[in-house]
Amino acid sequence: MINPEIKRYFPILNQEINGHPLVYLDSAATSQKPVQVIEALKNYYELDNSNVHRGVHTLGNRATESYEGAREKVRKFINAASTQEIVFTRGTTTTLNTIAASYGRANVQEGDEIIITYVEHHSNIIPWQQLAKERGAVLKYIDLEEDGTISLERVRSAVTGNTKIVSMMYVSNVLGTMNPIKEVTKIAHENGAVMVVDGAQAAPHMKVDVQDLDCDFFAFSGHKMCGPTGIGVLYGKKDLLNAMEPIEFGGEMIDFVGLYDSTWKELPWKFEGGTPIIAGAVGLGAAIDFLNEIGLDEIEKHEHELAAYAMERLSEIDGLSIYGPADPGKRAGIVTFNINDVHPHDVATVLDMNGIAVRAGHHCAQPLMKWLEVTATARASFYMYNDKSDIDRLTEGLRTAKEYFSDVF
Incomplete structure (x- = not known):
């Protein structure tokens, strides 16, 4: 069970917005950071700040130990077989672009198929669009069921x-739907395809075991899981x-540089050109420690309960x-919603005036908006620091918005 006092670990939540206590319901965009992560970043910059791998002095050794220690924490967090399978990136977007640009260009030829769904974030659409255009490949979409879920029957029909x-x-x-990744991976492998998983909304909220899923690639970001911005993972x-x-060349990733040819370091460093995201990795490691202390099973259960309560109240x-x-x-x-005849931006503005932060817009999912036959929606997303009182505030705020715009129009 999530401790109801958990909000005390998140300093940003202890403030008022427009004269009201803040209710933060936008964790799908970015999560808030606990004091443990903030302190880890502060301590790194105050005590250990140095470049990694190259130096032999004490600060360099401590920075390297923290950086590579964070890699091991990530490995355990998603149950990868080796730290060589964990590459630090700037985030999910960079990870997916790296996969498309490196693996995709080398393995996708004219007439080959790349398969995605209508529910994808733009970061998991555009790299494949560009790859398909460049290689003359066919980009195919798996259609959705009426409720936005994905059926394995449609997957089997699409994958060839x-x-x-x-x-x-x-x-x-957008929809909060949980896709059957393990089963889809099996279908992909049966047809000789590789499976790429955008785990940005999964890794912060549920246990992930990449070996059990058997996926070939897995992408996620630190800032959605209580870590800093600007750090992500390519598994x-x-x-x-x-x-x-x-796909990036320079310092850190090279083994030998000659006048006309060069060789690369071994995994994972050959993909981490330039000075790496050291502080980000340190912060991500602290975030993983925090999530493990709370318990991913407890977090997932808590959020399911909040989603059920929110759907009931709304x-x-x-x-x-x-x-x-x-x-x-x-x-x-x-939980994503609209009030009839009221633009979601207007709804979000009224909620903000009442201290409630939600997301409004197309959520970087314009193909899904088209499938839903709307231009935009409002979205409330929950995390461990939310409780039922936050949803009660949201419900009352939506009633206020509805009444306000019914009076205006």
Whole structure:
């Protein structure tokens, strides 16, 4: 069970916005940071700040130990087989672009298929669009069921012997739907394709075991899981990463540089050109320690309960539409909605005036908005530091917004 006093670890939550106590319901965009992460960053910069791998002095050794120690924490966190399979990046977007640019260019040829879904974040659409254009490949979409879920029957129909890559998010950042990644991976492998997983909305909220999933690549970001911005992870199976070429060249990633040719370091460093994101890795390591202390199983259970309660309360409001599965057991801690005839930006503005932070817009998912036949939605997303009182505040704020705009129009 999540300790109701957990908010005390998050200094930013102890403030008022427009004269009201802050209710933060935008963790799918970025999570707030606990004091443990803030202190880890502070201590690194105050005590250990140095470049890594190159120096022999004490600060360099301590910085390297912290940086590589964070890599081992990530390995354990997602149960990768080796730290050689853990590459630090700037975030999920960079990771997915790296996979497309390195693995994709080397393995996708004219007429090959790349398969994604309508529910994907733009970061898991555009790299594949660009790769398909460059290589003359075919980009195919798996259609969704009426409630926004993905059926294995549709996956089996879409994936063929011509498919080289299947890429899919684990948890939708709009609908909160949890996709059957393990089963989709099996279908991809049966057809000779590799499986790429966008885990940005999964890693912060549930246990992830990449060996059990058997996915070939897995991407996630630190800032959505209580860590700093600007740090992310590329997990890839060792044999695939070994066969891939780096896409950034310079310091840190080289072994030998001659006048006309160079060789690369071994994994994972051949993909980490330049001064790496040292402080970000330190902060991510502290965030993983914090999440492990709270317990991913407890976090997931807590968010399921909040999503169920939110759907119950928001369903009380006439003229409010909720998108995605009606069964809260089929979604993570995300509830996306619209009030009839009121633009979601206007709804979010009224909520902000009442100290409630939600996201409004297309959520970097314009193809999904088109599939939903809307231009935008409002989204409330939950994390460990939210409770039912936050949802009660949201419900009352939405009633206020509805009444305000009904009076205006």
